[in-house]
Amino acid sequence: MIPATHEDQKKEAFRLFEDGRYTESLRFCQAALLREKDPAIEVLAATNLFLAGRLEDAEVSFRDLARTMPDSSYVHSYLAKVLEARGDERAIAEYAAAVHLDPTNQDALRSYAAYLLGHNDYRGSLRVLRHLVRLGRNPDDIRNLMRALIEVGDADEALATHRLMGEHAGISPEYIDALTHTRDYRAAAEAAHAVWSRTKDPAVLRRYLDALARYDTPASLEAYASRTSEIPDTGILFDYALLQRAGGDLQGALTTTRSLIALTGDPLHRLAECDILAESGKTDEALAAYERLVRDELASKDDLSRLRLIIARYRQFIRTIPDSGTAEKRFLGLVSGDVNVASLLETARFYDERGDLTGARAWYYRAYRADYLTGGLEYARFLVLHDEDRECEKVMLYILANVKKTQDLVRVAAVVVDRAGRMHRLRRLMDQLIGRLGERRPALGSDGLELLAMAYFLVATNALDDGDFMACKYLCFAGIDILPFPPKALRLEDFLQLVRASKARAVADRPVILERPARKTRRAEKGAAVPEAAPAGLPGLTEQEQKIVAFLRSHRTATEMDLRKVLATRRVVGIINILIRKMEEQGISLIGKKGMGEEGEIYEYTGT
Secondary structure, three states, rough: EEEEEEEHHHHHHHHHHOOOOOHHHHHHHHHHHHHHOOOOHHHHHHHHHHHHHHHHHHHHHHHHHHHHOOOOHHHHHHHHHHHHHHHOOHHHHHHHHHHHHHHHHHHHHEEEEEHHHHHOOHHHHHHHHHHHHHHOOHHHHHHHHHHHHOOOOOHHHHHHHHHHHHHHHOOOOOHHHHHHHHOOOOHHHHHHHHHHHHOHHHHHHHHHHHHHHHHHHHHHHHHHHHHHHOOOOOHHHHHHHHHHHOOOOOOHHHHHHHHHHHHOOOHHHHHHHHHHHHHOOOHHHHHHHHHHHHHHHHOOOOHHHHHHHHHHHHHHHHOOOOOOHHHHHHHHHHHHOOOOOHHHHHHHHHHHOOOOOHHHHHHHHHHHHHOOHHHHHHHHHHHOOOOOOHHHHHHHHHHHHHOOOOHHHHHHHHOOOOOOOHHHHHHHHHHHHHHHHHHHHOOOOOHHHHHHHHHHHHHHHHHHHHHOHHHHHHHHHHHHHHHHOOOOOHHHHHHHHHHHHHHHOOOOOOOOOOOOOOOOOOOOOOOOOOOOOOOOOOOOOHHHHHHHHHHHHHOOOHHHHHHHHOOOOOOOOHHHHHHHHHHHHHOOEEEEEEEEEEEEEEEOOOOO
């Protein structure tokens, strides 16, 4: 029975929550809220929805709370958790907002770090993990920081972190890996053996054997032989086969690999068998093994990237056969008849390597038609390599216009801005790339942000060459603003050199930063809403565009139908698109698209 008084209902809601009875706690929250609005109970109700697995309802509740309590780190943190659980890439922006609002919120920091680590964004996680370790010497945080440091190539700092933390760090897999990456193989082997003797963990044994092999190969071969007979661990068996193969014991490697295949049947292990047979000079056996594997993979098509790797190795093997004419016919007969993108691309590569550019172009085009992303990128690479810039740009613009997932957009960006290639010279393509990446900026990880910064740098270089010094400076400042730390390929100094050159060459050096950003103000009391000032007039916007900004700032979200009524026109979508593009050109991000609803496209005010 639900208690009669409001206070009793609140107490019971919190008690049930602490007991993990989230559905029952939610019922008491709802009863309490029928009597009186209470921010604490609203937050508790939304949290109950999340923990009870009602993710759609939880997202709606936390979004409403984010509008009424925009400075609540807890609300943004849990909205991020909901979005992450739903597979929504916007989770990263909410985590960032949560830790920005309260850098001492360890739950938010830890969830944010876990999200970044889970997406292999080790660079992005470094600052969060360093801050967590400073707040409290939690062993899990220390190990995660060491892992991130190792993955970004700073094993020395990982070891320094371990030494600084002392007993809090312990002998962990990260410590062993840090020793290995700093080439202290003997210490790594000793540490791993000590842990293995205590835990009997196969993963630690694998580290021990790997470290031993790096400074005492004969002893490691004996150890591998002994351990694999006792513990048929697939990872250890594969390492043993690789070690035998590297040492020239091809028959031993073949025997070990076949034992591994008997355990797993993994296509990549079967590919290793094919390669060893080829290296051993057993051409007929190797050819039969490659072709069995290719047929099996063509039949299943479980993983097209793996299929392409397998066909590529088969293609490379074919070229080594003395009777290559007959073998090439076998290759084409087996591979080119299947219309999957892996087969089409490898057939194109086959013709490309033979110097048959007409045949290669036709097969690359077929791959593009079969898969506009994977096939299209390879087709565009081929086109730009052979000076077909206009067709290349046409293909890449189509890809950019149709790519949906942020990870795919990042993949496209990596191809475009690759300075070893030539696509970055295509001005229209670069402008479109910056626009698309800018739309997704809040959801970009470190790699995506650096690619956007690289795009700004390349376009700024073009602007300098064209004598457009204001554009050069603006693009440099935009690139500096989003360049992740630590960067990989770019440095701040790269941008500053362009700024220095533009200032030196300009006859009249005009400013490009026109407005000072508003300073953060402290809340009068925790949780209280402080009215925000109306936005200053944005330069270059029409009266209709200013109305949209003002309406969205006031209401935070609006549908296409809402804005039709505000503007008294049906041309809302076109006006919004032009408005967003104008803002991007000024380095401003105030409006985001949230998707489609019953009343048309939904827009959100993303400024503060």
